[in-house]
Amino acid sequence: MAKERLIEALNDLVAVEIAAVTEYQQHAYLIDDPKMIDLLEDFSMDEMAHIEYFSREVARLGGIPTVIPKQIKHAGETDNELLQRDVHVEADAIKRLTEYMKLAEEEGAPRIKKLLEDVRADEIVHHDMLEAQLNPPKDFWGKMRNSMDIGSGLILTGLFWLYFWVFQWYVFFLFDARWAHNFAYPLILLTIGVAYKGKKMSTDLLASISAFMIIPTETGLISGTHSTYIVSIILLIILVLLVTERGKKQELLFFQHRSRRWLKKHLLTFAFLFLLHMPFLYWVTRVIFGEPAELNMPPEPPWERAYWGTASYNILVIPFALIGMAERFRGTLRRRISISKIGYWWSLLIIIAGVITIGATSGDWLRYSAPLVIAVIILILSIVAHKK
Ligand SMILES: [Fe+2]
Ligand SMILES: [Fe+2]
Secondary structure, three states: OHHHHHHHHHHHHHHHHHHHHHHHHHHHHHOOOHHHHHHHHHHHHHHHHHHHHHHHHHHHOOOOOOOOOOOOOOOOOOHHHHHHHHHHHHHHHHHHHHHHHHHHHHOOOHHHHHHHHHHHHHHHHHHHHHHHHHOOOOOHHHHHHHHOOHHHHHHHHHHHHHHHHHHHOHHHHHHOHHHHHHHHHHHHHHHHHHHHHHOOHHHHHHHHHHHHOHHHHHOOOOOHHHHHHHHHHHHHHHHHHHHHOOOOOOOOOOOOHHHHHHHHHHHHHHHHHHHHHHHHHHHHHHHHOOOOOOOOOOOOOOOOHHHHHHHHHHHHHHHHHHHHHHHHHOOEEOOOEEHHHHHHHHHHHHHHHHHHHHHHHHOOOOOOHHHHHHHHHHHHHHHHHHHO
16 A cells, blocks of 8 residues: 555656656747757756656556656746746646655655655756746845856966966066966866856867867977967957857857757866866876976976975866866766855865965965965855855
């Protein structure tokens, strides 16, 4: 008897999910905003996975998973009407899941309860993201919280790095042009961050080409100066593309459904993979196996105090790049914590650890106090925005 009630509940959810998949698909065809299309398609795939989880449970309990959807509705035509319907469907799913979690508890089925809890967490993410699309936050803290993602993290890290080389250490570059890679690298970070924010295939592609430049630069195959020219031009093109493509319904680069989905997911994964080559080449090639091609790349041995800042960055950027790749695969960690947000916090760690290392190894705290103070202010503002 207990089984019957669980089978009925799970099948009710299967029916709800089938309807949701169908509606999300329809809304993705109707909606104009390319970013929203991607979001809705992603959600519809999540719902498909939910159908699978619940159907398997029904089968395991000896029932027959239903194939009949719940009532499907034509929500309307405007983007707003469609999104409102999606929010409603998600809220309804959350309500049912909460109710059935109680049922699973009563029936002594902790595994099913856990499954329902996980799926509910997915639906809450869906619900909140759609709700945020419908009613974007208007206050400062809400806007700030929304912008705290791995893209902002990359941009901030790039800006801090540039600050040091433009305002503090430019003279080192004047003495030795091999330090020019310190202009190219932060520009690459900026580029990936801007592309992350822009969410367009053309700019994602350019960002991964820019990130690829890390390999010839770090090995000393090309000079830091040439590398800086190349990545600057790419960044400029990206900015022009973002401005000109703004508000346009059709993207410059357009592929058919599956290729587009694959590229959208993976182009920035490549960018993060190339970013990972920075520490790979630094630790494995340059530190362990010897000097880079010294004509273009100066040695920066981590056992010398002066290079502890470099070393700190090259340790902390490893998890950062991995976080970036993980985020492309799955938006949430344990279905609750946004991976993109983790990337943002990690970038603040990279910045603050970097500035502190520089201050400590040079002993010249006064000289580096400005960036440290700014970094701490950003950290405090972020914590406040997060808590609100
Ligand atoms: Fe679902
Ligand atoms: Fe959902």
